[in-house]
Amino acid sequence: MVSKCQFGTLAGVGGFLTLAGVVFLACWSALFDFVLNKQLVLSPTSYSFDLWADVPIPVYLEFNFFNWTNPDDILDPDPDVRRPKFVELGPYVFKEFRKKVVLGWHENNETVTFLQNRTWHFEPGLSRGSLDDVVTTLNVPAIAAAFVIRDYPTLVKGALNAAMILLQTNIRVDRKVREFTFEGYEDPLLDLAAFLPDGFLPVTIPFDKFGWFYTRNMSATYDGIFNMWTGKGNIQRFGQMAEWNYENPTSTYKSYCGWVNGSAGEFFLPKPNKESISLFSTDICRTLKMPFKEEVEVDGIKGYRYWGDEYIFDNLTRNPDNWCFSPSGENPPHGAIDVSTCKWNTPAFVSFPHFFNADPSYREAVEGMNPDPKVHQLYVDLDQRSGIPLQVEASMQINMLMQSYPEYEILRNLPKLYFPLFWFKERARIDDDIGSKIRLLNRVPGAGYVMFATMACIGAALLAIFAYYYIDFRRQRRSEADLKLVGT
Template sequence: MTLCKIQKWEKVDIVENENGTISFNQKRVYIFNEEMSNGSEDDVVIVPNIPMLSATSQSKHAARFLRLAMASIMDILKIKPFVEVSVGQLLWGYEDPLLKLAKDVVPKEQKLPYEEFGLMYGKNSTSQDRVTVFSGVEDITKFGIIDKYNGRSHLPHWLSDECNRLNGTDGSIFPPHITKNTTLYVYEKDLCRLLPLEFEDEVITRHGVPGYRFTPNVRVFESVDRNPDNMCFCPAGPPCAPNGLFNVSLCQYDSPILLSFPHFYLADQTLRTAVEGISPPEKDKHQLYIDVQPEMGTALRARARIQINLAVSQVVDIKQVANFPDIVFPILWFEEGIDGLPEEITDLMNLATTVPPKARSILMVALFALGTVLLIVAVTCLVRSSHRQSTLHLDASNFLATASVDQAKKKAKMENAAKH
């Protein structure tokens, strides 16, 4: 199943600061596109109960009496490891009994800010995050780079200043004069880090505009044994995330959420083979990339593709998951992107590359002001993509449930054999 949405970006509450920066709130609106989708938000799916499985995984190293108490609570509330919800509920939120209970019993400083669970809960038509970026008027080399995000100049999660850096862009624009040796940095709140992009190839985009393609290096999500530089992203380890996965639990209220590229592209393929129904990754379908106009630094075409995975743990004292295997379970993957810019914009860009440097700077600032227009046609696809991949997610859920049932049956047979 593929669900596509038109995503509109709008900068609101814009303020020009005296230090050459601009502050604004980024509002994103998602509009369902029926023509580009082969399903609807009313379609019903069976998916892992993420709040429950997060709670059981977090309890794995807690005192045994706490795990037994949790099992009793789940019995009373009839909470199961899989839930049947509509796609719309999975995305935008549904009432969860555990989250509702947590509101009353969890200490105030540890409380979650909501009682509903949804992968994109609270993200539609909202503008909660305050972003301050450099306008480039005083220093063109900082054009579009984030100065502060919600008042912070660094992230609070990781083990070094380097890994806590925020000084990238939102991916729509970059400082000018990009070369093949330039490393571009993109910050996305849900990624919980800067994502470095390196030159891959020269490309021709819509309306014949040439550009450079930048994509994440193969080492970006490598395990720490392969890339020791990633140790700063493992504050609780070792053990750290397997090769090709990035642990964002610190940004997700300690839920065992791991990000990867779709179909575990560039990841250890034992992750893929551990779950039935996942086809091998394909670069053209699963790679993340941004094509930029090198002189201007403007994004011409892009595909941001990220898969959300849940680390499921066996917890013997909680009968609901006592027979589960330890597994990294793919929930779904997202694709966001633009195919190209309107011809009026590309004409303006072509003009900017031929005018004197001073006039070019003015045009670049104008393009920044048109940042909403540049991405207004961005299409966001919730990808349970193609018939095969739709089967993948449902089969994967069934596989995990079946594994539990099979192990329970084997245990019962052994007990019966012992009696006789």
């Protein structure tokens, strides 16, 4: 016989478990997102801080150089003969280590200002070739010098021409890979520029050597000063750029093209949508908008892939809104963007490697381009729930505008084309440690639903047992009452 106390306990426990299970089932998704967002918000004591301050994910930087095999033919009147021919060298692979240098937290930790210290170490076992390999390519300092003073008086151009003749400047240079990357090499034109009075040139050249990554290794200041939203108060701004070098917009591009926005690189918004993401790149001083491509799976983790499609490097002809992304006045065919104001007014243009997804005219002007979507794409894979990057491959090619400058003996009668110099790929992929944590994180919602559904089912079962015994108890009481009536 079940006592009244047991009836009460059974009903109370069953009702509590049922109610709690149903309530938590209804609120579990929002509750989990709330807790997750709290953990993602960046602060000096948050879980995300250690992942951000000293990035544990292995990052690699690959260089691939275009070796110019027929430089002596560049002035030949036959277009087929003078067309530059290239053989790709590399990759030359460097392992990258990233650490943040926090300068300050602001407005109750809503933003953080920091520097990014990046260090690279050559990985010969992952590379094809040696840093002592010699590359023949375009003399960038000479082309840049002529371009920078293209609007200067004839007298100034004549002086530069005389200097080039005196210094025996050539249209080609032959240098080692180590010099083109981090070590740099001395150039007489750079030495000459250092002697010019301040303000004579439209830009200040901060280098005593030329090299594409010269002074960048182990530097905390090269990438500039970042100011980023931490997500506190508004998770929809988590990891997004607020300012760069204390500016927004920057002076690099006019109008809205100079706006600083998008991810700073490591953090993206949780629960990303299937539309697009934005990423601010210091290498090109602008934000890139990358559309959603497809659902992917990385090490058993479901993610969304965003990529650089055929429209990401549109010119102003195909997209008039890009008018302010042409600071030099050039309007190249679609597939390459003008980054001259980002690179000390040199006529530099960025494309995908081998002019992938670009107008065919780029590849037709040279020989040796073989675009491959499996190798030359730009994409980012994000975890569907947390927005944590699972895999990144960022590939870009640096090209220099070659054209005739009649004022200079070595630059006369040059064909106009976008000369490919090298392309680089920055790639990263989560390791087992980070991957296991993300997989565990993604199992929690499902486990929660199972737990709370089980709780509700147990509660409902207890209520059913209570109802059965209660009905049976009431039936027995009525039977006893009926017997007493018969007995009287």
